[in-house]
Amino acid sequence: MNLPIIYMISESLGETAEAVIRATASQFEPENFEIVRIPYVDSVKLLEDTLQEASGQNAFVCHTLISPKLRAAFTKLAAKYSVIAVDILGPMLATVQKLSGVEPKNQPGLTHLLTKDYFRRIEAIEFAVKYDDGKSPAGLLKADIILIGVSRTSKTPLSMYLAHKGLKVANVPLIPGIAPPEELFNISPQKIIGLIVDPGKLNEIRAERLKAIGLMPGASYAKLACIAEEIEYSKAIMRRLSCRVIDVSNSAIEETAHMILEHHGKYLEMNNY
Amino acid sequence: MNLPIIYMISESLGETAEAVIRATASQFEPENFEIVRIPYVDSVKLLEDTLQEASGQNAFVCHTLISPKLRAAFTKLAAKYSVIAVDILGPMLATVQKLSGVEPKNQPGLTHLLTKDYFRRIEAIEFAVKYDDGKSPAGLLKADIILIGVSRTSKTPLSMYLAHKGLKVANVPLIPGIAPPEELFNISPQKIIGLIVDPGKLNEIRAERLKAIGLMPGASYAKLACIAEEIEYSKAIMRRLSCRVIDVSNSAIEETAHMILEHHGKYLEMNNY
Numbered sequence: 001m002n003l004p005i006i007y008m009i010s011e012s013l014g015e016t017a018e019a020v021i022r023a024t025a026s027q028f029e030p031e032n033f034e035i036v037r038i039p040y041v042d043s044v045k046l047l048e049d050t051l052q053e054a055s056g057q058n059a060f061v062c063h064t065l066i067s068p069k070l071r072a073a074f075t076k077l078a079a080k081y082s083v084i085a086v087d088i089l090g091p092m093l094a095t096v097q098k099l100s101g102v103e104p105k106n107q108p109g110l111t112h113l114l115t116k117d118y119f120r121r122i123e124a125i126e127f128a129v130k131y132d133d134g135k136s137p138a139g140l141l142k143a144d145i146i147l148i149g150v151s152r153t154s155k156t157p158l159s160m161y162l163a164h165k166g167l168k169v170a171n172v173p174l175i176p177g178i179a180p181p182e183e184l185f186n187i188s189p190q191k192i193i194g195l196i197v198d199p200g201k202l203n204e205i206r207a208e209r210l211k212a213i214g215l216m217p218g219a220s221y222a223k224l225a226c227i228a229e230e231i232e233y234s235k236a237i238m239r240r241l242s243c244r245v246i247d248v249s250n251s252a253i254e255e256t257a258h259m260i261l262e263h264h265g266k267y268l269e270m271n272n273y
Numbered sequence: 274m275n276l277p278i279i280y281m282i283s284e285s286l287g288e289t290a291e292a293v294i295r296a297t298a299s300q301f302e303p304e305n306f307e308i309v310r311i312p313y314v315d316s317v318k319l320l321e322d323t324l325q326e327a328s329g330q331n332a333f334v335c336h337t338l339i340s341p342k343l344r345a346a347f348t349k350l351a352a353k354y355s356v357i358a359v360d361i362l363g364p365m366l367a368t369v370q371k372l373s374g375v376e377p378k379n380q381p382g383l384t385h386l387l388t389k390d391y392f393r394r395i396e397a398i399e400f401a402v403k404y405d406d407g408k409s410p411a412g413l414l415k416a417d418i419i420l421i422g423v424s425r426t427s428k429t430p431l432s433m434y435l436a437h438k439g440l441k442v443a444n445v446p447l448i449p450g451i452a453p454p455e456e457l458f459n460i461s462p463q464k465i466i467g468l469i470v471d472p473g474k475l476n477e478i479r480a481e482r483l484k485a486i487g488l489m490p491g492a493s494y495a496k497l498a499c500i501a502e503e504i505e506y507s508k509a510i511m512r513r514l515s516c517r518v519i520d521v522s523n524s525a526i527e528e529t530a531h532m533i534l535e536h537h538g539k540y541l542e543m544n545n546y
């Protein structure tokens with residue numbers, strides 16, 4: 001059997017189809033199929049070219065077509081060229097329309113409008129970069145969330161991930177021998193998240209990172225003891241702050257971020273935002 | 274008619290369902306429906322509770338269930354409680370299985386594995402933060418992409434967005450009267466992207482940003498002339514570098530990023546990576 005090909009058709013960037021394909025791909029091996037992306041489809045001609053190309057092969061076409069004209073053309077052409085098709089958005093749009101009694105707008109690219117929400121996210125990303133790594137303690141007072149922890153507890157990527165969700169995040173490294181900024185002790189502890197990690201796990205993660213970038217990790221018991229001491233120091237600070245503590249040892253950024261978003265949501269509720 | 278409710282069920286974080294819901298929502302108004310997210314579903318009990326809750330209402334349930342046990346239970350329970358269901362991943366998984374002859378792994382959460390690709394993205398995010406705003410010219414030599422442009426041409430959020438895709442991005446502000454770093458002129462121009470923006474549009478964007486954060490924008494012709502001069506200066510540098518120039522006036526970050534990724538892909542191809 002030939003390697004199957006997934007053709008992805010979208011009228012805009014194709015980010016939705018991309019997310020669905022990523023989830024699908026994770027359930028197979030990369031060598032199980034090939035992906036051909038065709039974003040910004042705006043003509044029946046391009047649709048027909050793609051379906052014609054797919055028709056001779058062990059392929060199927062998934063799409064997030066929105067405009068009624070292209071959707072209708074797609075259905076006809078997929079039948080004409082006997083191509084298997086997966087309509088990613090169709091069932092959702094039809095069901096919302098049915099239950100709400102409201103017609104969809106039928107315009108592609110609406111997720112990229114320069115809305116208030118869009119500017120809030122841009123603002124948040126710039127904030128996170130500006131107040132990364134304890135750069136300016138003044139930022140702590142303006143932040144929605146402050147992440148604290150020793151080096152390599154994923155403070156920076158977590159801050160950026162949360163910023164993409166629109167939260168203003170500052171992060172402060174905890175380093176034995178260097179007092180954390182005074183401001184930290186004047187902030188609602190519910191805004192502060194302490195990140196800890198199992199020393200052995202941290203060593204492992206570092207080793208995997210080194211391997212990933214092509215270097216060989218070296219083991220060192222002394223290093224491990226140092227890490228353990230650092231983490232103990234950070235835990236003492238977190239106890240003084242009475243903040244929420246999250247162990248990131250076994251979590252990907254997305255998972256830790258989810259916990260923080262939940263915590264933040266509850267904080268907002270309690271304070272009647 | 275009551276406000277329809279979309280229940281979202283996932284065994285992991287629900288990011289895939291979230292992307293599909295976001296695209297669906299963009300085709301309606303926010304007041305057309307409500308969303309209830311139920312991530313980390315791991316039991317038939319929780320499935321049943323959700324479907325029971327949905328059954329009395331003007332609601333439907335969309336899901337990205339992966340494990341065969343929960344998928345089977347869902348189908349049964351949706352029928353039992355007469356709930357409309359949308360299976361987001363099912364058609365894709367079934368089609369890939371059919372065309373490849375390979376069984377899916379049927380394990381939820383596989384998009385969050387700590388893979389090589391995951392570490393590459395984390396590395397890239399840290400890189401982008403470290404080399405934001407011309408912080409260290411040494412970084413320019415290590416970057417995959419260097420963004421240059423005057424203030425407010427979205428260099429920082431673009432860098433972060435591209436970093437999330439795994440690219441190492443540095444950015445350098447162009448400021449009249451301050452010479453750009455020498456390193457810039459020793460780098461392959463194909464790695465450099467010049468960002469420009471229409472002065473009027475930039476003023477508009479700034480005004481919208483101010484409104485978004487609750488301030489009233491003030492207009493000033495002098496300001497506009499200043500911006501125009503700044504941008505002319507930046508264009509002159511871009512000409513000297515013979516780099517690709519992108520006008521970001523009418524594009525959201527995602528759209529500009531897409532152009533840069535395409536440009537970068539072609540560069541890699543030309544250089545036989």
